[in-house]
Amino acid sequence: MLAEGFKISPALILFFTLAVFVLAGLFSRVRGGTEYYPVAGARTGIVGAGAAIASNWMSAASLLGIAGIFYLQGYFALAYVIGWTGGYVLLLILLAGQLRRFGKFTAPEFVGERYDSAAARLLSAIIAIIISLIYCVAQYKGIGLIFSWIFGFDYTESLLLGAVVVMGYIVLAGTLGATRNQQLHYAVLIVFFIVPLMFIARELNFFWVLPQFGYGTALRELHGHTRGLFTQPFAHADVFQWCALAFTLMVGTAGLPHVLARFYTAPNLRDARWSVLWGIFFIGLLYWSAPAYAIFAKIWQARRGIVPDLETARESADMIVLLASDWAGMPLWLTGIAATAAIAAAFSTVTGLLITGAGAFSYDIYYRLLNPQASQSQCVRVAKGATLAMAILVVLLAANPPGLIAEITAVAFALAGNTLFPVFVLGIWWDRTNKYGAIAGMLTGISVTFSAFFLPQIFPALQGVLHPTSSALLGVPLVFVVMIGVSLVTPPPPESIRRYLVEKVHTP
């Protein structure tokens, strides 16, 4: 239905946008920093740092996934919006300042240092790699779908093409030494996402100046068409499932390694704190808009009396941003800029995640455990190999995507929330937590996350309670209990680290 031949104008827009990003990256590299440790620079200020948080955050899940899940599940999908913004509040209030004071820049480094254990460090590095992989699968699904729309190939071919282009992009940007200009990246993405929405709103006769508000009228019209089946709060899932999903995404956000890294890039802690406020605002601009795409697509169908069956709806959900634009009769270039925004977001996310994952492998596993005598260049070679291996693994997993983009991403959040979040919170807020507790906790968290895939099938009582996207509402309290219990029956951590907590981490 979508793959109808090669579309020239979206392809050109995509090419030029990516070229502009690389060129802008070449000019901004003089300010220093790398993709692994990006430097926001004092010049950009807290607003610029906020835009950097948002640009780092926005992925195919935000640009395609939210609208897709909204199209299918209405109000229930707001749990994604709330989870992915409220998590920053949790992160800021509970962890950000103390983690920065602790002075370790990645999750494995923090765990290794705080718990003084190579095993805990290895476990957290493996977790960080799995999170990156799952997250990337969702991005690749988005890349595959959109390449399929632009180039007219089927999904698998487009996925392979997309994977090659991503690797080419990473290698090119890496060889040229181009860093991502995060402010430009954010500005282009948000404009490319909102402008088509304004045109769609105008075409469908809604308030188009602020389509974020204009879709309210559309909602009420839809309420009439569907007799409330779409707009009512618990039409698709009950209140427990809503809260479980939102909670999972929140703790996941607070535990996600590549989100945490942003707190180290601002020039000082105070700027880092204030930039979160702008970060939520900039992310909010996107999340206020994304549901409107889904609602407009629904309205278009409802006005024509089209009621897609569940299978068709599920298949088109992740493309609903482009479909909404297409159905409303928008010109190709306009749909093309929305497609470009999604591709650019997916590219930057994949780049960041593959580099984070490869870094965890080459530094935390290879250098720290396998070959401590390794030279710098050996580590770099291992990191490059790991990037390639992960990229291939992700393509294999994404060839047959197991769910919607937002759902796949949510599993990565569940894993982060069930493992790294408790390890961070207890590590910062309770000096008695030791390595045994941390290891037991992380193992419990991994078990909970992945048992959610099959336990409900075995025990029907768990259906509706334990779900792969929402396992942290049960998982996090369980992991906390395990960590506290195991820590109490084993020897306390070394005094040096407890003293460090008191003197460095919890002081003004």
Added chain:
Amino acid sequence: MSSRPPQSDPPAEDYRINFFRPRPGYMRQKVIYIWVLLTSWALFTFGFQLLLAWTAGTPQGEGPLTEITFFGFPLHFWYTGHFLIVWFIVLCFLFNTFVDRLTRAFRPRK
């Protein structure tokens, strides 16, 4: 140093850190803020959903809160889709303002 409250110097060799028993002084003040803000974070997010479920008249959740229209939206949609994000920004603002003030009070030279 002299402007610090005297009780903020803990007895030597005491390195206990516990969220529920914060150390006197800076940490205790901060934990109080954290409690207040976390409570309002949870109440506004999850409390409202529970309220929706509690006031619902049908299994789909139709009730007084979904009947009201606000800015053209059904109230529950507007609250969760628009307002909660604004509220998160407000919470960040409050936290940052509190911590700025606290840091100034405990760090007079800077």
